[in-house]
Structure formats: structure tokens, C-alpha cells
Amino acid sequence: MSFRKRLLAGEFVVLAEMDTPKGVDISDLINNARRIKGSVDAVVVPDMDKDVMRISALGGGVLMQQQGLEAIIRVCFRDRNRVALQGEILSAHVLGIQNLIVVPGEDVSFGDHIETKAVNDLDEIGLLKAIQSLEDGIDMAGFELKGAPSFTVGCTVAPYTDEEEMKREIAFAEKKIAAGAEFLIAPPVYDVAWFAKFVEGARTLGVPIIPTVFLLKSVGIARYISINEPSAHLPEDLVTRIRKSSDRTGECVKIAGETIRSLKGLSQGVQIDALGWEHLIPAILEQAEV
Amino acid sequence: MITAERKPMEEIMGYVEPCQRILLVGCNECVTVCAAGGRKEVGLLSSALQMAFMKSGKVLQVKELTLERQCDPEYVEELVREIDGVDAVLSMACGCGVQEIARRFRDKPVFPAVNTSFMGASERQGVWAERCQGCGNCVLGLTGGICPIARCSKRLLNGPCGGSTGGKCEISPDVDCAWHLIWERMKALGMEKSYEQVMPARDWRTSRDGGPRKIVREDLAL
The missing domain is CATH 3.40.50.2300 (Response regulator)
Known part of the structure; x- marks a missing residue:
């Protein structure tokens, strides 16, 4: 069953985020894709995540489809103007991509081409509305298309440090939904009770919410997040638990699995971000009993 | 200035x-x-x-x-x-x-x-900060007097990106998130409803993207 059908049927979806390589050696990407085939409903391919130049989301998405995995590609407005974005979106449709996630993208200062010029012609709302318009057969300049694309379109929710920021994000999500977003990808969850508050606040939005589950990978990563990302709400207990474990990788897998299990009644799926360790996704899902 | x-x-x-x-x-x-x-x-x-x-x-x-x-x-x-x-x-x-x-x-x-x-303003003695990009179509009336084009790193028109933490921009803890400032200002003014207003994709022709600009005032020209 397709990602869209599962969403509409209210079923729990499992997505895996998989980044494309920087270069044309796609062997790791393909091997990881083969490992998770059958375990996940779709693969989410980032669009130059952190503004690091690499194979594009569209290229990665097509590779996933060739492996028999459904692809969801992210589209970001940082690097392309409305002309290039619309062209890419039409290309995505004819190449078999059925799902898009509109994202703002990180600032270019995070990337590996820091001398570049960010475009930011559109913002999330502008891009969502552009997709909506293309689906209606009209481009942003008002010209009629020869054949209109169709997609399942999602957007992201930014991390929120406190309830005030959460309220603001929900208000913003409302705008994105009005502009055509059909599902929301929420930030990584480390504290399920904190996420439950968001779900409660976002109940009126009326679209599926899919939180991210991040494979911590090491005590160092967990410590870094707990110190530097207050919006992550990563409990200290979690850092201690990984540190005290004799099998830290196994513990991280267990934590990710437990988180997914706790989210089952709360969200309509998860997006697993294994940071290149996609081979561990089947083990995470086994822990999660999905 | x-x-x-x-x-x-x-x-x-x-x-x-x-x-x-x-x-x-x-x-x-x-x-x-x-x-x-x-x-x-x-x-x-x-x-x-x-x-x-x-x-x-x-x-x-x-x-x-x-x-x-x-x-x-x-x-x-x-x-x-x-x-x-x-x-x-x-x-x-x-x-x-x-x-x-x-x-x-x-x-x-x-x-x-x-x-x-x-184009900026003096924040304090010896410190100046960017306030305007001269985009040619001012939105300050919709954003509580805080410009998202000049002050948001991504020139976002409808809300913050995922990089804002504790009111600061992802590019530096010294840079305020413009949308955090806008939200706070709207709350203070009791104008949270304005936040729900959608700003459509912008026509950048009034900005530098339309080529070098000129103002001609026929009433003043000799």
C-alpha cells in the first residue's frame, strides 16, 4: 500500500531518512536501501541537507524508486528560485515521485560552500502554494500547464523550546496546512510526554503528525544535543543510560525502538533518522514491535 | 542610514x-x-x-x-x-x-x-545593525514594525524556520530571530491574529532583482 493510502487509512507509517552521497559512488546508498526494503513504507531524501553539496533529492528519490522503495523528496527554496523549483517539481512527477516535503533548509553558513549566495525567492508558504497551483495546472506566473502533476505534500514543524514557541509553531503549521500541506513532520522526540503536549495542542490541525526518531549513535551525540539544543528536550537520564551501557550502540537502538513504541498511540507514524546507519533500522523496528 | x-x-x-x-x-x-x-x-x-x-x-x-x-x-x-x-x-x-x-x-x-x-540603525554606541534592504515594497505594517526581509537570514515571510533556538537565529547566538521578535511584538500588541495572515510569494521586481532602480518624481523634475 502506498504512503498516501496508508496515511489516508490512518495507518502507522514508518519512514526512513536517507541522505545521498557527495559524489557518484552510490553503492552505500543502494546497499542500505536494499537492507531496509520491506521494513519501511517510504524513504525520505533530504535536499542538500545542511547545505552540503551532494546528489540532489530528486536524483536520490529516483534511485530509491529504482530499488522498489517509495520516495518522499524534500524540496527547499534556499538554493533555487521559483522557476527552477517549479521545473524540478514537474520533473519529479514525471520521474515517478509522488511525495514532497517542503522545508526551509539550513542557512548556507552551515554548508560546505559558505561563499555561496542563498536564493530564498519563496518561503515555505510560497512554495506550498506554488505546488498547489501546479497541481491545479497553472504555474506561478499564471500560465497553463500541459498536464498537471499531483503529489502528497507535507511540511515540517520547527523545534520548540517552550510552550510559547510550541503555540507559535502550531499557528504557523495552520498556515502551512491552509497552503496545502497534508501531513506534518515533527522534530526529533526524546521525551514522549513533551511531544504529547504538542499533539494535544495540534489536535485541531486535522492532519497526520509524523515525529522524527533520531538514532543517537553515541553518548557524545546525546551529550551534545542535551547541552546545545534546548528545544530537543533530551532528558539527562537518556545520556546516563547510554553512558552506563556496555553496548552503547545497542542501547541507542533500544532507545530509538522504545521511543517508536511509545509513539504508536500518539502519532501516525515516525520518520527514522539513522544518520547513515540505516542498516540498524530493521533492529530498531524489531525493538519497536512495528 | x-x-x-x-x-x-x-x-x-x-x-x-x-x-x-x-x-x-x-x-x-x-x-x-x-x-x-x-x-x-x-x-x-x-x-x-x-x-x-x-x-x-x-x-x-x-x-x-x-x-x-x-x-x-x-x-x-x-x-x-x-x-x-x-x-x-x-x-x-x-x-x-x-x-x-x-x-x-x-x-x-x-x-x-x-x-x-x-542600511541600518545604531543599537548602541559603536554598534550598528541592518534594518532595511530597500526591497521597494515595505511589509513593516504587517509584521509589527520588524522587517523579516532584512532581519531574517532566510528572508522568510510567514514565520520562523527550524533554526531558531530561544529567540536566536541558527547563524549565530548574537543574531535575534526576526520571527521571534515579530511574534513577541504581536503578542505585546495583542495582535496574534495578524500572525495567521498569509503573505503570498513576493514580487521581487521592486527589489534589486528587477535590475538597477530609479525613482522619477515628475512633480519635482526640472
Whole structure:
């Protein structure tokens, strides 16, 4: 069953985020894709995540489809103007991509081409509305298309440090939904009770919410997040638990699995971000009993 | 105001190195306020250049002059009396002033001594911050008087990105998230409802993307 059908049927979806390589050696990407085939409903391919130049989301998405995995590609407005974005979106449709996630993208200062010029012609709302318009057969300049694309379109929710920021994000999500977003990808969850508050606040939005589950990978990563990302709400207990474990990788897998299990009644799926360790996704899902 | 910062000495010296006599011209407007190219800075740069060249045995003659406004032909005309006999003009005005001198005196090389930075305001003594990008279609009336085009790193029009943490932008903890400021301001004004208003994709033709801009006021033109 397709990602869209599962969403509409209210079923729990499992997505895996998989980044494309920087270069044309796609062997790791393909091997990881083969490992998770059958375990996940779709693969989410980032669009130059952190503004690091690499194979594009569209290229990665097509590779996933060739492996028999459904692809969801992210589209970001940082690097392309409305002309290039619309062209890419039409290309995505004819190449078999059925799902898009509109994202703002990180600032270019995070990337590996820091001398570049960010475009930011559109913002999330502008891009969502552009997709909506293309689906209606009209481009942003008002010209009629020869054949209109169709997609399942999602957007992201930014991390929120406190309830005030959460309220603001929900208000913003409302705008994105009005502009055509059909599902929301929420930030990584480390504290399920904190996420439950968001779900409660976002109940009126009326679209599926899919939180991210991040494979911590090491005590160092967990410590870094707990110190530097207050919006992550990563409990200290979690850092201690990984540190005290004799099998830290196994513990991280267990934590990710437990988180997914706790989210089952709360969200309509998860997006697993294994940071290149996609081979561990089947083990995470086994822990999660999905 | 337009803000600027003086260029590195090495770069300025590179421009005037072939010259024996230069005219160093300051501006009494924005660059005076931001302490980059007013009368005081003209004096300082003049002395610094002469001393630096003197170290290698070269005597550089520098005529100093600060105009009321270097971007205005009426004031630039004052240079007519001073420009003969100099090899080049070194301007401490913003890019507008440099170009106005270049336009008026076609046979005289003009070099910039400052880097023109942005349109901004003074946050406190010695600190200026960007406030306006001159996009040509002001949205401040919709955003609580805080500009998302000049102050959001991504020029977002409808809300913050995922990079805002605790009211600070992802590019630096020293940079406020513009949308956090807008949200806070709207709350303070009891205008949270305005936040729900959707700003459509922008027509950038009024900005620099439409090519170099010009304002023509028929009622004022002679």
C-alpha cells in the first residue's frame, strides 16, 4: 500500500531518512536501501541537507524508486528560485515521485560552500502554494500547464523550546496546512510526554503528525544535543543510560525502538533518522514491535 | 542610514601607490554618523597613509576635503576647485558618493576607501545593525514594525524556520530571530491574529532583482 493510502487509512507509517552521497559512488546508498526494503513504507531524501553539496533529492528519490522503495523528496527554496523549483517539481512527477516535503533548509553558513549566495525567492508558504497551483495546472506566473502533476505534500514543524514557541509553531503549521500541506513532520522526540503536549495542542490541525526518531549513535551525540539544543528536550537520564551501557550502540537502538513504541498511540507514524546507519533500522523496528 | 567600514590599509595603499598627489574626500552624512568616512576619519586616514608611505621613503601629498553630501551633484561640484593637479580621488563616502564623483570627473580615477555595508540603525554606541534592504515594497505594517526581509537570514515571510533556538537565529547566538521578535511584538500588541495572515510569494521586481532602480518624481523634475 502506498504512503498516501496508508496515511489516508490512518495507518502507522514508518519512514526512513536517507541522505545521498557527495559524489557518484552510490553503492552505500543502494546497499542500505536494499537492507531496509520491506521494513519501511517510504524513504525520505533530504535536499542538500545542511547545505552540503551532494546528489540532489530528486536524483536520490529516483534511485530509491529504482530499488522498489517509495520516495518522499524534500524540496527547499534556499538554493533555487521559483522557476527552477517549479521545473524540478514537474520533473519529479514525471520521474515517478509522488511525495514532497517542503522545508526551509539550513542557512548556507552551515554548508560546505559558505561563499555561496542563498536564493530564498519563496518561503515555505510560497512554495506550498506554488505546488498547489501546479497541481491545479497553472504555474506561478499564471500560465497553463500541459498536464498537471499531483503529489502528497507535507511540511515540517520547527523545534520548540517552550510552550510559547510550541503555540507559535502550531499557528504557523495552520498556515502551512491552509497552503496545502497534508501531513506534518515533527522534530526529533526524546521525551514522549513533551511531544504529547504538542499533539494535544495540534489536535485541531486535522492532519497526520509524523515525529522524527533520531538514532543517537553515541553518548557524545546525546551529550551534545542535551547541552546545545534546548528545544530537543533530551532528558539527562537518556545520556546516563547510554553512558552506563556496555553496548552503547545497542542501547541507542533500544532507545530509538522504545521511543517508536511509545509513539504508536500518539502519532501516525515516525520518520527514522539513522544518520547513515540505516542498516540498524530493521533492529530498531524489531525493538519497536512495528 | 547607510553604514560603512574603512577598508584595510593594504588595500587602500594598493590603490594610491602609483599616485604622488591625491584628493581624499569625506562625506558629512551617513559615514560621519557611523564613524567611517567623516571629517575626523579623513584626517586620520590622511595621516596614516602619509606615514605608511613615508616608511618606504615616499612622500604622498594628500588634500583633505569633506563634502556635505557626496551623493549629491550640487555638493560634488565643489571638487572642481580642488581636483586639478591630483592623480586620483580617494573617497570615504558610501558607494553612491564614489560613483557620483566618477560620473562628474570622467578623466580622474576614483577609489573607495570604505566598504559600504548596509542600511541600518545604531543599537548602541559603536554598534550598528541592518534594518532595511530597500526591497521597494515595505511589509513593516504587517509584521509589527520588524522587517523579516532584512532581519531574517532566510528572508522568510510567514514565520520562523527550524533554526531558531530561544529567540536566536541558527547563524549565530548574537543574531535575534526576526520571527521571534515579530511574534513577541504581536503578542505585546495583542495582535496574534495578524500572525495567521498569509503573505503570498513576493514580487521581487521592486527589489534589486528587477535590475538597477530609479525613482522619477515628475512633480519635482526640472
